[in-house]
Amino acid sequence: MAADSIQGKPPLTGYRVLDLCDERGLLCGQMMADLGADVVVVEPPGGSPVRRLAPFYDNRPDPNASLYWWAYNRNKRGVTLDLGAAEGRAILFQLLTSADFLVESAPAGLMESLGLGYAEAARRNPALIYVSITPFGQSGPKANWASSDLVAMAAGGPLALTGDDDRPPLRVSVPQAYLHAAADGAFGAMIALFDRVRTGHGQQVDVSAQESVTIATQAGALAAHFNATAFRRHRGGLRLGILENQIIWPAKDGHVTMAVAFGANAGPFMVSLQKFLHRQSQLPEASPELKALEPMLGQPEWPQQERERIIAAIRSFTANRTKAELMELGMRNGVLIGSLETLSDVAASPQLKERGYWRSLEHPELGRAVSYPGPFAAFSSTPIVYRRRPPLIGEHNREIYLDELGLSATRMRELQDLGII
Amino acid sequence: MKPLSGVRICDFAWAMAAPAATRYLADFGAHVVRIEPHNRYDAARTQPPFLNDRPGPENSAMWSNCDAGKYSIVLDLARPAARTIALDLVRWAGVVVESFSPGTMRKWELDYESLRPMVPGLIMLGSSLMGQNGPMADYAGWGYMGAAMAGFHQVTGWPDRDPSGPFHSYTDYVVPRMTATALLAAIDYRRRTGEGQYIDFSQVEAAIHFLAPAYLDLNVNGHAMPAMGNRDLNFAPHGVYRCRGEDRWIAIVCENDNQWKALCQTMERAAQDDPRFDSPANRLAHAEELDCIVNAWTCTMEPHRAEALLQSAGVPASVVQTSSDLSRDPQLAHRRHFVALEHPLHGTIFAESSSIRLSRARGSVQRAAPTLGGDAQYILSGILGYSEERIAELAADGALG
Numbered sequence: 001m002a003a004d005s006i007q008g009k010p011p012l013t014g015y016r017v018l019d020l021c022d023e024r025g026l027l028c029g030q031m032m033a034d035l036g037a038d039v040v041v042v043e044p045p046g047g048s049p050v051r052r053l054a055p056f057y058d059n060r061p062d063p064n065a066s067l068y069w070w071a072y073n074r075n076k077r078g079v080t081l082d083l084g085a086a087e088g089r090a091i092l093f094q095l096l097t098s099a100d101f102l103v104e105s106a107p108a109g110l111m112e113s114l115g116l117g118y119a120e121a122a123r124r125n126p127a128l129i130y131v132s133i134t135p136f137g138q139s140g141p142k143a144n145w146a147s148s149d150l151v152a153m154a155a156g157g158p159l160a161l162t163g164d165d166d167r168p169p170l171r172v173s174v175p176q177a178y179l180h181a182a183a184d185g186a187f188g189a190m191i192a193l194f195d196r197v198r199t200g201h202g203q204q205v206d207v208s209a210q211e212s213v214t215i216a217t218q219a220g221a222l223a224a225h226f227n228a229t230a231f232r233r234h235r236g237g238l239r240l241g242i243l244e245n246q247i248i249w250p251a252k253d254g255h256v257t258m259a260v261a262f263g264a265n266a267g268p269f270m271v272s273l274q275k276f277l278h279r280q281s282q283l284p285e286a287s288p289e290l291k292a293l294e295p296m297l298g299q300p301e302w303p304q305q306e307r308e309r310i311i312a313a314i315r316s317f318t319a320n321r322t323k324a325e326l327m328e329l330g331m332r333n334g335v336l337i338g339s340l341e342t343l344s345d346v347a348a349s350p351q352l353k354e355r356g357y358w359r360s361l362e363h364p365e366l367g368r369a370v371s372y373p374g375p376f377a378a379f380s381s382t383p384i385v386y387r388r389r390p391p392l393i394g395e396h397n398r399e400i401y402l403d404e405l406g407l408s409a410t411r412m413r414e415l416q417d418l419g420i421i
Numbered sequence: 422m423k424p425l426s427g428v429r430i431c432d433f434a435w436a437m438a439a440p441a442a443t444r445y446l447a448d449f450g451a452h453v454v455r456i457e458p459h460n461r462y463d464a465a466r467t468q469p470p471f472l473n474d475r476p477g478p479e480n481s482a483m484w485s486n487c488d489a490g491k492y493s494i495v496l497d498l499a500r501p502a503a504r505t506i507a508l509d510l511v512r513w514a515g516v517v518v519e520s521f522s523p524g525t526m527r528k529w530e531l532d533y534e535s536l537r538p539m540v541p542g543l544i545m546l547g548s549s550l551m552g553q554n555g556p557m558a559d560y561a562g563w564g565y566m567g568a569a570m571a572g573f574h575q576v577t578g579w580p581d582r583d584p585s586g587p588f589h590s591y592t593d594y595v596v597p598r599m600t601a602t603a604l605l606a607a608i609d610y611r612r613r614t615g616e617g618q619y620i621d622f623s624q625v626e627a628a629i630h631f632l633a634p635a636y637l638d639l640n641v642n643g644h645a646m647p648a649m650g651n652r653d654l655n656f657a658p659h660g661v662y663r664c665r666g667e668d669r670w671i672a673i674v675c676e677n678d679n680q681w682k683a684l685c686q687t688m689e690r691a692a693q694d695d696p697r698f699d700s701p702a703n704r705l706a707h708a709e710e711l712d713c714i715v716n717a718w719t720c721t722m723e724p725h726r727a728e729a730l731l732q733s734a735g736v737p738a739s740v741v742q743t744s745s746d747l748s749r750d751p752q753l754a755h756r757r758h759f760v761a762l763e764h765p766l767h768g769t770i771f772a773e774s775s776s777i778r779l780s781r782a783r784g785s786v787q788r789a790a791p792t793l794g795g796d797a798q799y800i801l802s803g804i805l806g807y808s809e810e811r812i813a814e815l816a817a818d819g820a821l822g
Contacts, residue, residue, distance in 0.1 A: 003614045011610035027630070031599070035606045054654040055638040055646070067641065071633035118780065137778065140755035146680065146737040150651065150659060154672035154739040157747050159661065161588040164579070168661040169670055169741050172587050173576040173649045179631045180595070181776065187598040188777040190605035191449045195424035195782040197612070203781035211758055211776035214747070215441065216587070216594040219470060222482035224748035225759055225771040228470035231744070232668075238589055241469040242476070247565055248574075248583060255584060257569045331560065338566030340574040340584055343635055343645045351557040357626055358640075371640045376627040377603035378552070381618035382610055 010036025011382045015193075017101040018042060018092075019076060020083075023050045024178040024209070025105030025133040026072035028185035032101070033075035034375065034384045040400060041076045042092070044083070045419055047393040057366070063393060064365070070390045072182075074361065074372060078391025079400050080421055083114055088420045092116065094405055096125050101189050105133040105178070108143045118204040128202040129192040131185045133178070137208035147209070149175035156213035157221045164235035180216070181209035246311055248340070249318040255340040256318060256326045262307055270302070276333045280317060287316035361389040397421055423450025424782045428608060431510045432456065432491065433519035433526070436464040437590060438564060438624050439548040440487040441597035442604065443518055445775050447490030449784040454510055454800055455488060457793060459497040459822030463488075464563075466793070472767060478793055479766050485790045489762065489772040493791035494800045495822035498529045503820035507531060509805050512540050515617070516608065518600075520548040522561040533619040542617040544607045548600055550592075552623035564590025564624070571628045576635055578648035585648075592628040599627045656701065657708040658684070661741060662716045664724035670741040671724050673715060673731065677701070683734040688718040762789040797821055 006013045013036035019029035020042050033039035041048075050072075051063035058065065082088040096102065102121060104111055111117045111132075118130045132138060135147030136155070145151075153159040153171055163170030188205035196202055214221045220231035220240070229241035237246040244262045248255055261270055278297040281290045293313040296302065302310055318326060323339035330337030339345070352358065357374035375384035401407045401421065415421045428451040434440045440455075440463075447453045457463055465487045466478040478484075496503040507529075511517055517536065519526055526532040526547070533545045550567050551557045568574065568591035574584035603620055611617050629636065635646040651672075653659040658681075659674045675681040681704065685693040692698055692714055697707045704711060719727055724740040731738035740746060747753060757774060764770040770789050777784070801807045801815070815821055 006610070007614055007616075011606040014613075031602060035602070052655075055634060055642065055644070057641055059642065067637040068634045071637055136752050137756055140752045142752035145732050145739075146735050147739075148656075148659075148674040148676060148737040150653075150661070150672045150674050151737045151739045154661070154670075154741045155750075155752075157742055157744070158588050158594075159672065160670075160741045160743050162577070163585050164582065167579060168651065168663065170577065170579070170585055170661070171651055172573060173646065173652075174632050174635050175653075176587075176631055180598075183595075183598040183602070184776045186602045187445065187605070188779070190602055190609070191424045191777065191784065192779060192782070193609060194428070194449075194605065195779070197609075198422065198424065198426070199781075201781060203779055206778040206780070208752075208756060208776050208778075210752065211756060211774065214758070214773055214776075215597070216591065217744075218437070218468070218589050218594065219482035219486045219773070221744055221747050221773060222486065222759070222771055223470040223744035226470045226472050226482045228472065228474050228482070231470070233588075235585070236583065240589075242471070242474050243469050248586060250583070255574070257565055257574075257586075259563070259565070327560075336562045336566060338562060338569040340569045340586070341572050342575045343572045343632070343639050346570070346572040346629070347636065347639055351551055351555045352626070354555040355552055355623070355626075370637070373629045373633050373636055374626060376599050376630055377546075378621040378623070379603070379607065379618055380620070381616055382607075 009382060010034070010384055011379065012037040015100045016040070016098055017103060018095055018099045020102065020104040020106070021133065021182070022048060022105055023053060023068065025103055025182045025185060026050065027179050027182035028103050028131060028133065028189070029076060030072045030074060031183065031186040031376065032189065036382070037101070039076040040095070040396070041073055041078045041391065043078060043080050043393065045080045045421065047080070051393070070370070073390035074386060075388050076391060077388070077396040077400065078394065079397050080394040082420045083116060085418070085420050087415060087418065089115060091401070091405070091420070093124050096121060096128060099125065099128060100193070101129045101131060103131040103133070103185060103189070108134050108138050122202060126202060127196060127200065129189055129196060129205065130202065131189050131205040131207065133181050133185045133207045133209070135209045137211070138206045142210070149177045152177035152209040153213055156210045158213050158216035161217055161220055161231050161233050163233045165233055166235065169233060177209050177213050180212040181207050184212045250315060251318055251321060251323045251326055253322045254342065256323055257338045257340060258318070258330070258336065260310070260314060262302060262304055272334050276335045277314070277317070287313070287320070289313040289316040359386040361386055363389050365392065394421070423784055424779070425450035428452070428516070429514040430454070430516045430518055431514035433517065433521065434548065435520050436563070437483070437487050437593040438596050439518055439520040439600055440465065441593070442600035443491065444487050444489055445597065445601050446604070448775055448786050453491040454514065454804065455491040455493045455791065456507060456510070457493055457495045459495050462793070472770070482771070485770055485772045488790035489786045490788045491791055492796035492800055493794055494797045495794035497820055497822050498531070500818065500820045502815055502818045504529060504531070506801070506805070506815065506820065508539065510800070511536055511543070513804060515540060515542060515544065516604070517543065517545040518548070518604070519545070523547070523549050523553045523558045542611055542615060544604070544611060544617045544620070546600065546604055546620040546622055548622040548624060550624050552626060553621045564593030567592030567624045567628060571625045572632055576632065576646055576648055579650050580648060592624045595628045595631050596624050652708055655705070657704040658711040658715050659708070660712050660715065662719040664719050664722055664727060666724065669724045671719055671727050672739050672741060673719070674737040675704070676737065680736050684715070684731065684736045687730050687734045687736065688715070690714060690718070757785070760786050762786065764789045765792060765795065794822065
């Protein structure tokens, strides 16, 4: 595309992406669509299985009302196509010739068995960048394992570190593993694009969700290789080998987060907090527990054996104040205190409001607008634009098959009759 | 040649969220110079795990992961001579990444508005917890505060308890690839148009995308999703179950009837004929009973044995892997996830690979994270072409910390 035709438009304007993903990869295409690429999501006739995932708009299990689908298909166009049929594959090959990227999240080996694997795609478009997002990668002893969000989080390490130590390891209730993998897919697609600029060749980008989520151990995955004490999950806090933190504290109206460290190496992190608590303990309204702690607050390191007493004293301090009061106190005293915001707090956040974060998209078929999470990055010259609400099933079949691919109306009707489109 | 050969980054970033992004870029060939402050260690240098449990700025696995492949110089940016070096590095790179509290770069006149007239086509990314403007812009902090401010705690916990929250600094783990993608998109845009720009990257705003279905549920239905333990909105059984051994667990999920039948056969339970469990909807309605049935079986089993039986029957299952399990995982070994790197002090040090494998191009971590200021000579002489006399003057001046 000529430089002046993309000037000021989102940075990936002019690239085309075919998105064949299920829930394991849809965020990848959406990031690229937000960045301006023309992303066409290809669903089987009748709609993607993702459209059956809860939650639903108005709680009605309508395939056009899955909020999971909405969450990760904004700014894309949508077509239906049966890739199990030879005619369907022929159309995909036609679409491929004008695409820069293809993103898929089929189990390893499935695309090859359909004749749609990377080698076949590259034969038809050698410059194509083909992103494959799978639980464990394209090859290896676990490549064909059955998986899910929970399984990937278990296999990659973060699950073992999350939750209370007297309960089973715990996941985030909104599935996370494939979002990590899909976001890596977008990054991998960009790397391959840079390689294509240099060499003219496309290639396959192979993403493993298991590997993607290892990042969420903050290098805890490396403990064995470092001959270091392993991280463990801990109620209300963190047990990072030799360093322990209590990080969740009650407030009058919810909870706050503030790191109180114990054990070796804790000292340097605690200087400002200790000074702060020392001042608080001298105030007339200080709780008896906090006052009793006063002599200890001047020490450089807190003795491990006083842990329970220290925790109780700090709880007595936080539990009598609101989240806002504690954050305000923290900001004024150079102590890091964060509010554990509820989803409703976040939705009403003055910070996000002032930055114009939430973006509204019209859903004409519902006669209303819907507020979506806003741009994942704010570009000064080429801002992300929310151009389209997520597509209805087959919404752009005519536009893409007739107007852009040049199928005849007769041919399109035939394909519809055959159930290909 | 690697895919990003020719990409250069002047990296003022700190801790994990932004440094992990530039680390990935270094894997794939970007030349990244890391400017470290003279008066405090990068947070990643101060965090466990430490080699042999010995704290120290060159011993951290987090530093090893977040900064492998980069080159380090220490600068006291309050000194004009150091600022001149920084400016030369910015001109050399044309791409700047920083993650100080908003306003800090301005103090040193290294903010975008100051640099832009001097560096045509400059791309600069500022990564912060809440973004560069707004009433909470000054609210600096760690990723655990980012996780709290993005709402992750409400959806991570047990219904009968205080929130657990995701592990530690969760937004730091979510955003690096988004940061890297945004940066590469801007660099490609500059290639096509000649124009640079500023990217205001809010870690909280980016991370909210990982909770998008819950926020849509709130925005359109007024329903605030609660924490559900390990239960799922769509599938049951869906849980983490106790196995034999000290704190050993297995994750098991059935997403369809076939997987459920296979689980029953593996457990040698006739539960698949039980009408309470004969459809996905019925299984969801009886998730509690299902958890009891599955747990009764797993707690008699050694975790890897249960995992092998379930996977051979096609049931999604994995041992909840610890660091020690990961170090022996055959799949991670197959993908060469743990990479041994030469290290000037330790002989060998390990870092983890990214999750991306390319079929054609090279791209993997090849250089250990730098020692503090360990590349000053290379950067000043090899990159910037300073003379030995000038380097000696800078050192005498204190610019190099």
